[in-house]
Amino acid sequence: MINVGIVGGTGYTGVELLRLLAQHPQVSVKAITSRSEAGVKVCDMYPNLRGHYDTLAFSEPDAKALGAMDAVFFATPHGVAHALAGELLANGTRVIDLSADFRLRDADEWSRWYDQPHGAPELLEEAVYGLPEMHREKIKTARLIAVPGCYPTAVQLGYLPLLEAGLVDPSQLIADCKSGVTGAGRGAKVASLLAEASESMKAYGAGGHRHLPEIRQGLGDMQPNPVGLTFVPHLTPMIRGIHATLYSTLTAEPGDLQALFEQRYANEPFVDVMPAGSHPETRSVKGNNTCRIAVHRPSNGNTVVVLSVIDNLVKGASGQAIQNLNLMFGFDEHMGLNAPALMP
Amino acid sequence: MINVGIVGGTGYTGVELLRLLAQHPQVSVKAITSRSEAGVKVCDMYPNLRGHYDTLAFSEPDAKALGAMDAVFFATPHGVAHALAGELLANGTRVIDLSADFRLRDADEWSRWYDQPHGAPELLEEAVYGLPEMHREKIKTARLIAVPGCYPTAVQLGYLPLLEAGLVDPSQLIADCKSGVTGAGRGAKVASLLAEASESMKAYGAGGHRHLPEIRQGLGDMQPNPVGLTFVPHLTPMIRGIHATLYSTLTAEPGDLQALFEQRYANEPFVDVMPAGSHPETRSVKGNNTCRIAVHRPSNGNTVVVLSVIDNLVKGASGQAIQNLNLMFGFDEHMGLNAPALMP
Amino acid sequence: MINVGIVGGTGYTGVELLRLLAQHPQVSVKAITSRSEAGVKVCDMYPNLRGHYDTLAFSEPDAKALGAMDAVFFATPHGVAHALAGELLANGTRVIDLSADFRLRDADEWSRWYDQPHGAPELLEEAVYGLPEMHREKIKTARLIAVPGCYPTAVQLGYLPLLEAGLVDPSQLIADCKSGVTGAGRGAKVASLLAEASESMKAYGAGGHRHLPEIRQGLGDMQPNPVGLTFVPHLTPMIRGIHATLYSTLTAEPGDLQALFEQRYANEPFVDVMPAGSHPETRSVKGNNTCRIAVHRPSNGNTVVVLSVIDNLVKGASGQAIQNLNLMFGFDEHMGLNAPALMP
Amino acid sequence: MINVGIVGGTGYTGVELLRLLAQHPQVSVKAITSRSEAGVKVCDMYPNLRGHYDTLAFSEPDAKALGAMDAVFFATPHGVAHALAGELLANGTRVIDLSADFRLRDADEWSRWYDQPHGAPELLEEAVYGLPEMHREKIKTARLIAVPGCYPTAVQLGYLPLLEAGLVDPSQLIADCKSGVTGAGRGAKVASLLAEASESMKAYGAGGHRHLPEIRQGLGDMQPNPVGLTFVPHLTPMIRGIHATLYSTLTAEPGDLQALFEQRYANEPFVDVMPAGSHPETRSVKGNNTCRIAVHRPSNGNTVVVLSVIDNLVKGASGQAIQNLNLMFGFDEHMGLNAPALMP
Incomplete structure (x- = not known):
């Protein structure tokens, strides 16, 4: 204890x-x-x-x-x-x-x-960047952890298998992200009122958002070339959840993308690669520490689309923080993080 | 096991x-x-x-x-x-x-x-009616449990202290109840579509609802006189939750109503009497087996208003079912029902 | 012009x-x-x-x-x-x-x-109280109009036929009201954030709300006896709309309640008595100046239930203000208020 | 008439x-x-x-x-x-x-x-494709109009100035689109229930959607080269509204993109180019026939991001149909389409 x-x-x-x-x-x-x-x-x-x-x-x-x-x-x-x-x-x-x-x-x-x-x-x-899927061993012995941001978690986990495998052009990445309103915090802002934010959708920070350099740094750690990333976040009328839709351009014949993702995350307790053809819903992780991912290659073309969902307050913040704590103190990585998502 | x-x-x-x-x-x-x-x-x-x-x-x-x-x-x-x-x-x-x-x-x-x-x-x-706050001892030895309905649970727990104490007129009860849409089940009905049911509020079954005789039977078990109950349920644009607003007329000087409720439920693991003056929110029990209750006496008059909230799928259905199972099999009554509500 | x-x-x-x-x-x-x-x-x-x-x-x-x-x-x-x-x-x-x-x-x-x-x-x-259904003639010549509050509009229009006809006991009225969040204004308050107010339902002001004396005054103007009213407003997770559920106790055999309501409002351009058995939805008046009303007598008993819905920002505020202006300046009462509600 | x-x-x-x-x-x-x-x-x-x-x-x-x-x-x-x-x-x-x-x-x-x-x-x-911003003159004399789909309207109006001006590569377009649930129609489907679709976000049809060939055809009409488009629609927990986030790659120094858009749409009654730096909200067109557009060039790089919002049931369907009718019958193009959006 x-x-x-x-x-x-x-x-x-x-x-x-x-x-x-x-x-x-x-x-x-x-x-x-x-x-x-x-x-x-x-x-x-x-x-x-x-x-x-x-x-x-x-x-x-x-x-x-x-x-x-x-x-x-x-x-x-x-x-x-x-x-x-x-x-x-x-x-x-x-x-x-x-x-x-x-x-x-x-x-x-x-x-x-x-x-x-x-x-x-x-x-x-x-300081160790607390994304266990990238830095688990360092986390175990760290004294100071920087827990990743919510958008950076969803985006990095989605691109990781593709970039590590060198299959896509890191200079032409597009991350279109949608977040529930808790991402804006509990501050009393007019734009976050139910009367303003519900029944509506909007982008924000299209010109530049503070999570951009963090994501760029993380993607840079996955492969040796410079990262070019366009990142557009959107405010979505729901309490929790991030849906990252990630576009990238193939630079080589990729083989079986589904297998690539499944193998990369086979031993990851909190990344769930969905069956081929799936479209993960954010509600499937509501209150839960899992990142669910699906990979698509529309019309067998050169663009890969990865769909990556998390709960911004759990895998995107407090749950991932506890996952880090579990690793640092030698507890089972799942401890305290076992409950299924609340659905419906 | x-x-x-x-x-x-x-x-x-x-x-x-x-x-x-x-x-x-x-x-x-x-x-x-x-x-x-x-x-x-x-x-x-x-x-x-x-x-x-x-x-x-x-x-x-x-x-x-x-x-x-x-x-x-x-x-x-x-x-x-x-x-x-x-x-x-x-x-x-x-x-x-x-x-x-x-x-x-x-x-x-x-x-x-x-x-x-x-x-x-x-x-x-x-068959034993599975409301532990009324029938705990019978439940422990029962072979067949009828788990109470969602509205009946919220309404009965709200009226119970008042009726047992004989303080209000059982022939003049009004239960105005608001439910999230999961109360209507998972059937594909037009009226339950997001496009139809969100951004709107409506009553239904004002002329008579199947939960009425169940509630009447339960309230009748709490005291000896005939029950006269008007019950109007409303569909509320949210997934989970029931809010029962319960009106009754005092027949005697009631003393300290707050103390009455606190004492009645002092040993109940899943009924939480909120501090005087509170207005419980349904989200405070989202995913959780608790019924939260507050009691008001507006302007110190003859009308008592009880506010009673539950999650219709938990204390109003599956959670209460597990609470019954725990009692039947001698498990700790909390077992499997420990997690706090998901809030926000 | x-x-x-x-x-x-x-x-x-x-x-x-x-x-x-x-x-x-x-x-x-x-x-x-x-x-x-x-x-x-x-x-x-x-x-x-x-x-x-x-x-x-x-x-x-x-x-x-x-x-x-x-x-x-x-x-x-x-x-x-x-x-x-x-x-x-x-x-x-x-x-x-x-x-x-x-x-x-x-x-x-x-x-x-x-x-x-x-x-x-x-x-x-x-000052003239700007409820045209009560004070149309005075409004036409008024210089100063007090536009009724949102709850008072829904509640008064619902009780008006019953009280004018002397059919119910004015000392035992219960108005259970549900409002969308715009009723709380555009102020930046934590309790009005989407993350706090959506997916939840709660009462507020159960001990006393500023609209209570206004409603009491209005109901008093409809008949000669003292008014006893319990008024409990609730915050509902939607942008616009008020649903008033109004309970009263019959003091005499009422005859045909449906006909009573239809006749009282036959010439009112902005009160719509729905067919017998209806349950009006707030969305049916979204953006519109109409008050839709249904009257029920459950089990043919002594309690009458009136369901009254308005858009709190239109008939409950700005639309009614324009209706008053139309009357004051001799314009057609509908002018500027013609558009059907936005549904879905 | x-x-x-x-x-x-x-x-x-x-x-x-x-x-x-x-x-x-x-x-x-x-x-x-x-x-x-x-x-x-x-x-x-x-x-x-x-x-x-x-x-x-x-x-x-x-x-x-x-x-x-x-x-x-x-x-x-x-x-x-x-x-x-x-x-x-x-x-x-x-x-x-x-x-x-x-x-x-x-x-x-x-x-x-x-x-x-x-x-x-x-x-x-x-048959004439009823997008007035492309085909107004043909519409005026047409006998048979094909009203554009909702996604195609938002996407085409967003890309139009860029493609006509030949500034971006038509073979590398990405349209990430978000729609309210009325886009799925009024059919009683489990996936469209409030209990399933609210508090969640998901993509669908990532492998191919019926609006794709329509959009491709329209974008092809704007310029001479083959169109390569990745189109991913998403279901958003709101009733109405489409938000299209449109990515494209510059092939030349574009000059003043804001001026380009403003000039292209200067005489269009139903396209509103927002001020530079804006992020249009779908609620700003709720119930209204306008398409609001903003153009961004993040970090002054090679990617242009266009944000385009419409009401899927108005400019994306019925409003645009009436706009076509107005043109066909010589009525003022605004007739019947004048009312401002319902906001909040």
Whole structure:
């Protein structure tokens, strides 16, 4: 049994950590911080947690208290983990950061996309990008994990077999992605109101989105050539879910694409390659840590279409964070992540 | 470990049984029947079950195979359990019927509401109405359980403390109920299409609904006087959830209503009385077996308003069925029903 | 052709006035005010208005400019019309107030519910409550109209035939109402986010809601006895629409209720009594000024159930405001309000 | 004033014709046919039409009665217009076919995609493809119009300026399209239930969709080279709306793309080029005949991204059909199509 803390627990990734960890037999949540809600019990804010966390209350962030934990999750806006991670690591506490703070290896690029200096460049070398399907061995011994973003998870897992096999042109990739509204967080914004966002579909960030450099870096790690990626995210009228539709151009006769995907992911506990011809639905992973993938080659032509779905709050955030924790502490990789998706 | 079968597994209560039982450490689903889908693997129909039931397939109903089970759930239209329950019971198999077949103690009344003769009146005396908050001790030794309907569960749990205490007039009850569309089942009906049922609200069955006699019978069991109930169900544009808004007229000075409810349900694992002044949301029980209740007395007047929410597929069907099974087989009442609701 | 202004045009009732008035052949919108958005073109904020109002921009409120209009609509929070209406009326400009400022005839009661002194009690005597089905003749000559609230419109139109005919007990009324989320306005509140409000149902204000005294006053005007009303509003996961389910107790043998309703509303252009046995859907009035009503008497008992649906932004606000304007200026009552509801 | 008939009026495009034509001052709907609903009044099936079509009832299809009309709309499954169009044309009745029957110029290709022989190849030469932005002059004198499909309309209008100007490679086009569920029609299919299709996103037809050859033909008409198009449609949890996200590769320095689009559509009444940097929302055209378009060139690279939104039932079907009728009969092109979109 280990003790963990959560920094910034009032957002959707924070409450999702609590929901999932309530089912984890080896983890006890001992602290959860929020400046704005200090003193409030988590079950008063999230009634679904009544009966599961009847005494846990939000507290002011306190590095000493957090430093007594075995691990601390950051479910915070960018910049917060920069400020605290170093001290926690020095105390021997492992850090699992769900924010963007340690995802980009290049501090300058981070600064350009986030419009502020990088707050902890000295930790970048040790940070491990927490995509188990790419970096499982490093994760096992890591002290500091950068949990991948939601879009980057769906996109990277979809392209991985094709790029590793060198079958498609990495300079001509198009990722058309659709996300539920929890991807925009729990902030009170007019554009996220039900009255504004339901019964409608729109793209956003077509000119450039902060997940673009992260995805580019990840795809670059899969093969040696420069990556050219067009990434257009869309806001979809649903609570959870990401659907990535991934286009790429074949550079060689690919053989059996279905077999390629099945073999690549044969031993991956949380990637499910659907039968040939499938169209995965986001609801098939609602509340669940699986990424379901299907691969198509329309009209046997030069374009490969990969369909990749995840729950943005689970495999795209809190579930993947727990998968990382399981690897770091030697637990079964499935622990706390067993429940089937809620469908219907 | 016990072996169970499910008759009629293609509907929403069937797949919900599979979803929940996937997490039950003492139950193994050995058979699931469907005439129309015989031979199809359940995970091909419900991709959320991939990785949980990779070999289980629908089979033709077969009384002999089912009779080898410790328990059989009926997730069928009315009439089916009438035909099969007797033979199963004779084989020593316990029967948990999610349909309406054994809910009404009066076979004639059943016939009037369901427009057909009752198929197994000889079993009515032994059937136990599976509302643990009313009949826990009988359930423990029952062989045949009639799982309450979804509306009846929400309505009865909301009125129970008031009627048992004799505080309200049982002849003037009004239950205004709102249900998500899974309450209408998985049948392909135009009125249940997203294009028809979303962005809209409507009542139905204002002139009389099949759940009315069941509710009336249950409320009658709580106190000695005749029950007069107006019950109006409404179709709500959401997948899951029932919200019952229950009106009653005080016949005496009630004292502390909040305390009354809290005390009545103090030891109930799946009824949560919310703090005074609360308005429970259906999403706080999405995927979960809890009934959350709040009690209000507007302007300190003579009308009491009880707000009672459940997930129609869980506490209103499959979850309650498993709660009954746990009681019947001596398992912890929570077993397989531990996960917090999915929120957001 | 008359010229009108709109004060406070950034909210949902403001944009709905613009949408409807774009089709009105006798009205030209010459000014629309908003402190926060002054200088912004309305079609930049509301792209559905592109091509309809290509030059109209929000301006600072200016009593002189507004005083040059034939009529001014207030689509503002409470208190604003108090401050400006008197000056406009003195200039000969007619005022149609969509806020609550002039709905209650009793200034003290207004102060209690809105927690501030009434800002224009001297205008109360002249203000006309703009429910045409009750006050058509007075509206025609009014200078100051208090447009009814959304819930009050649905509830009053539903009870009107019963109370006028003296058939039900006015001291035992129960109005269970369900509203889409635009009823909560365009403010950026967490509870109104799609991620919070969709896939869920909840009551609110069960202990007392500001529309209660307005409804009570209106029902009191229909018959001579004291009104006892329990009013419970619910938030429903849809954009527009109110469904009022209205319960009352018969005090006499009612005769033909269907005929009673049909006769009372035979000449009302915007009240549609549905055929006996109907259950009106809110979507049948989406974007439209009609109130559709059905009346039921379950099991031929003592309880009458009236189902009354409106679009909260149209008959519940901006459409009814235009209906009032049509009456005040001698236009055809339908003018600008002809389009059928958007369905599906 | 002209008289029109509608063949197959029970589906969504049929009722949408009725909704829009209720506002058309020069059109009277004299007949609407449906075998399954013959005798039923349209306002009994679609209560939003109460007060607009109080006597019109569905009738059995009757070529003689239809032949007395000035124009007949076909809102039917494919194959029906093949059988009837010839006879109507011979009677001097103009035919506006919303189905796919006359969209493809090549009867053999039609047969391949629709798995049946083409029923009226002799009419293909005279049929005019009813996309006014491409074929306005031909439409004005046409007797037989093939109204474009919903996806084809959104995709063609988005690519048109780029292809006409020869700026992009027509052999490498990718159209990622998202549609509301009315695109699947009013048939009672399990996959279209609210309980199945809401809170989820999925692609379909990734291997080939019937709109593909129609789009290919249209794009081919815009420029001289062979078209290579990958088209992936997605089902989106909303009632109405298509969002097409269109990718293409520049073959030359394009100059000012924004100006190119604005100039191409400067005189088009139903194409709205949004300001540079915009992301059009489908709700901005809900119920409205406009196509709103934005053009992006991410990072000033070689990929152009066009965002194109329509209401699938209006510009994607019934509204465009009426736009064609207006052109054919010399009415103002806007007639009956003036109302702003319903937003929120």
